[in-house]
Amino acid sequence: MHSKLDLAVGHLNAAVGTVIRAEDLARALREGSVANLASGPEAPLVRGLLHSVFVEIDPALILSCAREAQSDWQHAHQLYTESLADGLPRVKAWEQLVAQRT
Incomplete structure (x- = not known):
């Protein structure tokens, strides 16, 4: 079982091949940032894919991933905020989920 x-x-890797690993997403969710992930020529792609999680993945699954990564919705929301600063669009479903928790 996966x-x-x-x-x-x-899902995030589907269009590009294996670029990110589960450990990368877990770390981003724990740290609330992609700043410490990847260096070198693939770094922008890795960071972009991780930021796109909010656009590509259902909020309930993101929360499950955060729990599995031993993180919480607050750190996941930090990652979301970072994704907005990186130019990704707002995700109403994620924002509604966070509003229910505050």
């Missing part, structure tokens, strides 16, 4: 992190990463 983990929720594996499911999310599989």
Whole structure:
């Protein structure tokens, strides 16, 4: 049986091949940032894919991934905020989920 992190990463990698790993998404969700992930020529792609999680993945699955990564919705929301600063669009479903928790 695959983990929720594996499911999310599989979806994010679908169009580009294996670029990110479940461990990368877990770390981003724990840290609330992609700043410490990847260096070198693939870094922008890795960071972009991880930021796109909010656009590509259902909020409930993101929360499951955060729990599996031993993180919480607050750190996931930090990652979301970082994705907005990186130019990704707002995601109403994620914002509604967060509003229910505050």
